[in-house]
Amino acid sequence: MALPKITRRWVLPSLDGPSSLKLESIELVPPGPNQIVVKIPLPLPYVPLSDGAGVVAAVGERVKNLRPGDKVFSVFKPAWRSGRQRREFGVSNLAGSDVQGILSEYVMLDEEYWTPVPRNLTFVEASTLTVAGVTAWNALYGLSDHQLRPGQSVLTEGTGGAMKTVKSDGLVTIVGFIAGLAEQQPSIVDMFFSMATFRSVHCGSLEHYSQMIAAIEQHDIKPHVDRIFGFEDVPAAYKYMSEQNFIGKICISVE
Numbered sequence: 001m002a003l004p005k006i007t008r009r010w011v012l013p014s015l016d017g018p019s020s021l022k023l024e025s026i027e028l029v030p031p032g033p034n035q036i037v038v039k040i041p042l043p044l045p046y047v048p049l050s051d052g053a054g055v056v057a058a059v060g061e062r063v064k065n066l067r068p069g070d071k072v073f074s075v076f077k078p079a080w081r082s083g084r085q086r087r088e089f090g091v092s093n094l095a096g097s098d099v100q101g102i103l104s105e106y107v108m109l110d111e112e113y114w115t116p117v118p119r120n121l122t123f124v125e126a127s128t129l130t131v132a133g134v135t136a137w138n139a140l141y142g143l144s145d146h147q148l149r150p151g152q153s154v155l156t157e158g159t160g161g162a163m164k165t166v167k168s169d170g171l172v173t174i175v176g177f178i179a180g181l182a183e184q185q186p187s188i189v190d191m192f193f194s195m196a197t198f199r200s201v202h203c204g205s206l207e208h209y210s211q212m213i214a215a216i217e218q219h220d221i222k223p224h225v226d227r228i229f230g231f232e233d234v235p236a237a238y239k240y241m242s243e244q245n246f247i248g249k250i251c252i253s254v255e
Helices: 087-092 129-141 188-193 206-219 231-242
Strands: 006-011 022-027 035-039 053-059 071-074 106-110 114-116 225-230 249-253
Touching: 071 129, 114 206, 129 206, 225 231, 231 249
Parallel strands: 225 249
Antiparallel strands: 006 022, 035 053, 035 106, 053 071, 071 114
């Protein structure tokens, strides 16, 4: 696949929020030895910044596992391969301080930032897995000795898109706070004597990605997409997200 000389991407020239987003054209150079270039397909959509899916357009000479034409989606923490998360794994986060995001027609990153798209998903569906998908998997199955089992209950704080994605024969119980929260809240001592297990969850490891992909293919799981915006309408997509009136994922179609 021949590469164009120029590609477009959205950038933040300042920290003033989505209103400062600017569309710019840049030169597209050949990939480095360990890099691959991914063409975000037209008119298929993807989620901006760290989440995206596309087709490998070109590869560097030392790329081992991916070839032009392969369908891939992005990996958020490639340094976290397995086991418990450590602080140093966050240094190379996709769309972090050291690595550019992927709100672009073509994206050039090391091979480790990409993994094959599940066979049963479209590009738009696969683009939703980079952070939200693997974080949910890690939350449910990340502790080998405390994995969720059929018949158990899951509490989702704030709900968000989780209500829409509950299996049709699942049971949902809504607990509301019509009069607001009580002044007396559980203390650290209460949590200590409850003998509960507490842990933070932030994305997932490469091992979690592999497990998630296998489960998605085996059970034909389909992520829910709320709305798709055009590539020229990125600021509108951010505005729609800020209104917090959606269920599922918001995607960007590269045009």
